[in-house]
Amino acid sequence: MKNILKIYIESFGHTGKGVGRINGKVVFADYALPKEEIVVRIIRERKNYIETEAVDILKPSAFRVKPVCPYYRLCGGCQLQHSAYEYQLTLKKDVFHNLFKRMIGYDIEDVDIVPSIDKFFYRKRAKFECFNDNWAFHKRNSDKMININRCYILDKQLNEYISKNRCRKGEIAVDDKNMVNGKNMLLDLSGVSSGLNIIYTKDVFRQVNRYINIKLINEIRSVLINNGASSILEFFSGIGNFTIPILECGMSVVAMEIDKDAILVLKNSAQRLRLDKKLKVKRVDLYKNITIKGNYSAVLLDPPRGGAAVLMKNILELLPELILYISCEPSTLLRDVKILLGRYDIKKVRLFDMFPQTYHFETLMVLSKR
Numbered sequence: 001m002k003n004i005l006k007i008y009i010e011s012f013g014h015t016g017k018g019v020g021r022i023n024g025k026v027v028f029a030d031y032a033l034p035k036e037e038i039v040v041r042i043i044r045e046r047k048n049y050i051e052t053e054a055v056d057i058l059k060p061s062a063f064r065v066k067p068v069c070p071y072y073r074l075c076g077g078c079q080l081q082h083s084a085y086e087y088q089l090t091l092k093k094d095v096f097h098n099l100f101k102r103m104i105g106y107d108i109e110d111v112d113i114v115p116s117i118d119k120f121f122y123r124k125r126a127k128f129e130c131f132n133d134n135w136a137f138h139k140r141n142s143d144k145m146i147n148i149n150r151c152y153i154l155d156k157q158l159n160e161y162i163s164k165n166r167c168r169k170g171e172i173a174v175d176d177k178n179m180v181n182g183k184n185m186l187l188d189l190s191g192v193s194s195g196l197n198i199i200y201t202k203d204v205f206r207q208v209n210r211y212i213n214i215k216l217i218n219e220i221r222s223v224l225i226n227n228g229a230s231s232i233l234e235f236f237s238g239i240g241n242f243t244i245p246i247l248e249c250g251m252s253v254v255a256m257e258i259d260k261d262a263i264l265v266l267k268n269s270a271q272r273l274r275l276d277k278k279l280k281v282k283r284v285d286l287y288k289n290i291t292i293k294g295n296y297s298a299v300l301l302d303p304p305r306g307g308a309a310v311l312m313k314n315i316l317e318l319l320p321e322l323i324l325y326i327s328c329e330p331s332t333l334l335r336d337v338k339i340l341l342g343r344y345d346i347k348k349v350r351l352f353d354m355f356p357q358t359y360h361f362e363t364l365m366v367l368s369k370r
C-alpha cells in the first residue's frame with residue numbers, strides 16, 4: 001500500500017482521531033475532522049486498522065480553525081486545536097454517545113456538556129522535562145523531547161514562571177492565589193460556598209481546571225441533596241475536593257484514598273473548617289480486593305484513568321441507593337458501570353469540559369438502585 005492515501009472522514013474516534021475507511025479497513029487519522037476530504041500519511045499499519053495523520057486538507061470542515069500553538073502536532077499535549085471550540089464540545093458529546101451505544105448496547109439521549117470558561121491557559125499544573133537546559137515536553141508518540149517556551153493550555157502564571165526560571169524536571173503547579181510551587185497552596189472553593197477552601201501541598205493531585213471543578217462540585221452537591229443522601233462512602237477522595245463540600249452540606253463521609261499526603265491535606269482542612277466530626281478517612285489500596293461493610297445512602301468514586309472494576313463487586317454488596325461515578329476516561333467508566341446495570345439504572349449523565357483543546361473530558365454519571 002502507498003504511504004500516502006486520500007480518504008473521507010466519516011466520524012470521530014474516542015482518542016481524538018478522525019475515522020475513515022480504505023478498502024473496508026478502518027483508518028484513524030490524527031488532526032482530521034468529520035466530513036473532511038484529506039490526504040493522510042501512514043504512520044503504522046496493523047492487521048485491522050491503519051494509523052495515519054492528515055498532511056493535506058482537500059475539503060476542510062466548516063469548523064476547522066488555525067491552531068494557535070507553534071508546537072501543535074510536534075508536542076503531544078493537545079489534539080483538537082484545529083477545531084473551533086464549540087465543535088470540540090460537539091465532538092466530545094458524539095464520542096460519548098457512540099461509545100455508550102457500542103459498550104452499553106442502546107442509544108442514550110443527547111447528553112449535555114458544560115463548557116469551560118477558559119478555552120486556553122486553564123491548566124493549574126504540568127509535568128516538565130529539562131532538555132538542552134530548556135523547558136521541554138515529550139514529543140508526540142515519542143520519547144524524544146521538544147523544547148518549549150510557552151504552552152497555550154497552561155495557566156498564564158506558569159507560563160510566566162517558565163519564561164523567567166531555569167528549567168527543571170518535574171511538576172510545576174500554581175494555586176488559586178497565583179502562587180507557583182508554594183509550600184501551602186490554596187484550592188479556593190468559595191464558588192461552592194463562601195469561606196470554603198483546601199490548603200494543599202505541592203505534588204498531590206488537584207483538578208486542573210478551576211472553573212469546571214467548581215461546576216462539577218456544585219452538580220455533585222445538588223444531586224446528593226436532591227436525593228436526600230446523608231451518609232456517603234467516597235473512593236479516591238484525594239485532598240477532599242468533593243469531601244469537604246459534601247461535609248459542608250451536613251452529610252457524613254467515609255473517605256478512602258492511598259496517598260498519605262493527600263489524606264493529611266483532607267484531615268487538616270476538615271479540622272480547620274470544623275467539618276471533621278462527620279468524617280472518617282481510611283488509607284486503602286482500592287485496587288486490592290478489600291471488604292467494606294456499612295450502610296451508605298450514596299457511593300461516590302473518582303478513580304484514575306484505569307477505572308475501578310474491582311470495586312464494582314463491593315458496591316453491589318453495599319447496594320447504596322445512589323452511585324455517583326466521576327471519570328476522566330469514558331471507556332473504563334462504561335466498562336465498570338455495565339457491571340452494575342442489573343441492579344442500577346442510569347439516572348443522569350453530564351459531561352464537563354475539564355480539558356479544552358484535548359480529546360479528554362470529565363463525565364459525571366449518576367445511577368440509582370432499582
Ligand SMILES: C[S@@+](CC[C@H](N)C(=O)[O-])C[C@H]1O[C@@H](n2cnc3c(N)ncnc32)[C@H](O)[C@@H]1O
Binds near residue numbers: 285286302
Ligand atoms: C482522579 S484523582 C481524584 C481525587 C479527588 N477526587 C479530586 O477531585 O481531587 C484519583 C485519586 O485516586 C488516588 N488513587 C490512585 N490509586 C489509588 C489506589 N490504588 N487506591 C486508592 N486511591 C488511589 C490518587 O491518589 C488520587 O487522589
